[in-house]
Amino acid sequence: MDITVKALDEQTRMDMLQRMLDIRYSEEQIQGLFLANLVRGTTHLCDGQEACSVGVAWALKPGDMMTCTYRGHGHALAMGISIKTLMAEMMGKASGCCGGKGGSMHMTDASVGLLGANAIVGAGLPIAVGAALTSQVKGSHHVTVALFGDGAVNIGAFHEALNMAAVWKLPVVFICENNLYGEYSPLHTTTAVENIADRACAYNIPGLIVDGQDVEVVHAHVSAAVERARAGDGPSLVELKTYRYRGHSRTDTGPYRPEGELEAWLQRDPIHILRDRMIEDGQLDAVEFEELQQATERKVAEALEWAKNEPFPLLEAAYQDVYAGGR
Amino acid sequence: MPEMTYREAVQKALADELRSDDNVIFFGEDVAKAGGAFKVTPGLYDEFGGNRVRDTPIAEQAIIGAALGAAITGLRPVAELMFADFIPVAMDQIVNQIAKYRYMSGGQFTIPLTIRAAQGGGAGFGTQHSACAEAWLMQHPGIMVVSPSTPTDMYGLLRGAIREDNPVFVLEHKMLYNMKEDVADNIQPMRLGEAQIRREGGDVTVVATQLMMHRALEAAETLADEGIDVEVIDLRSMVPMDTETVLTSIKKTSRLVVVEEAPHAAGWGGDIVSLAANEGLYWLDAPVIRVNMGHTLVAYSPPLEDEIIPNANRIAQAVRNVVQR
């Protein structure tokens, strides 16, 4: 695949920057919600990985679809779920995107193409293959992307999905957010290849290794893979090299990480990379960025307050949506 | 009236649904060009082409996951898993995905999906190719399960399953593929969830499906000669289950035998017994008996297989026992 990373126009950059900030500030608040006991169970935050979510979402067209994972707040916001709806779902409120039945790990909104955030590692890949099958059978030219972590490449569903998609030349793009860890295990202790994209050769499909911290780079590469799929040339495996700033889940502080690793990745923060480039190109100044941050922080805080005051679902919802058609 | 086998019923139902709805697609291992491991689906590939009728890799998770993905995005897929024993290979997609997908999304998706598999023993296929799958599937709200026993039902229930807006497992008993029947010209797609009384009788209710149902009918003939009048209920649909037909029958006969081609533990027969205990206790005149495989597996050796899977004699003996109490 021939890929040149071109500078996106100012408005697109601005929109991307805003959405990455939305994700960053939402994740910060969600951590707080746990401490305040407003959210139960567990959560998996994605700060540090914002360029992946936003770069991928911006590479899609209306009608394109996505499956993702429990580390899915960023993808949900990038695809267009509102912060309010996300926060309400976090708290199990009726106005959440799944009526409160999904929670942190299952942000889903079919109306924006997000076909589901899966809490079973690797399970979203075959489902994405099926969505792509629909596009192929109907000749509809929609593309589906499957997002998953580096840990998912060692589960059988990964292999089955990539092979089937390759054999049938389906319009699906497999996108691995390689954040170097699966739970508490470093990649090299669980995975025989250093680059996930190297697995692509086993399926005779393109494999792309991509800087997952630079949203324009992510966007360019994913766009190329998506348009290739749309043209009928089949799937690709795209590896986004990235890093999660926090631990795996709520309770994890990340003691297994070597000293200095987090600090090194913070030097390549996806929001700062885009901010600095925009400042350099005369599209933004430090004051404007500061204002943007403050406005975003306020917006997220307001969404949170709104969600807190939303009602819980009626109890009869417990027995609804098991079957379609009132069965 | 035309004659139709159970095997032909599957093919005909699939063909008729593929013909009547462009959103229906069908795929599985060797189902297209070769017409299936049990030669159940010949001709579909030729008539409907490789876009809608596909051979898949040997990849049960991908087959079932792809069927789900296709179902939530506008198709009405039918997937085949060949032997029901391969269902557990795809169990995550079944239990965690298909069953839960609609619910945990707050009802955003409908899942018009059918999964077919051949189940059951009696044909010498050995321990890993002879299981019945109902009990594995029934504990997952969100999924429906049917077990047709006759060519007419096979046709009507498979078409009903494909038209159903919910995920349905259609379990085909491999010992019944050659069963022949005179059938009506225009069998309609059947609504799931209705049992059928196959033989009316006043003394004992026997609830069974598929091969066990046919063996219960055989037992009923023997018992009729002894003056015992058996009512045989073909449950047909495991989820949803037609409890009303069962209860009405118990009320009439006051005696109940449940026959399953499966191990005893956590089998659906226990659900029938609990139904009788909860809602029919005062009608019962005798303890309920469950006839099943006990706590063992299906062996290859012919005499062992015959020993393990309930036959008409064992069913008849169970009926005599409840009558004598």
Ligand SMILES: Cc1ncc(C[n+]2csc(CCOP(=O)(O)OP(=O)(O)O)c2C)c(N)n1
């Ligand atoms: C099939 C399955 N096995 C194990 C788990 C428990 N688990 C949850 S997240 C996780 C790590 C996955 O790592 P990765 O795919 O790299 O994604 P990341 O969390 O880094 O985004 C594990 C093992 C699970 N949810 N599903």
Ligand SMILES: [Mg+2]
């Ligand atoms: Mg990881």
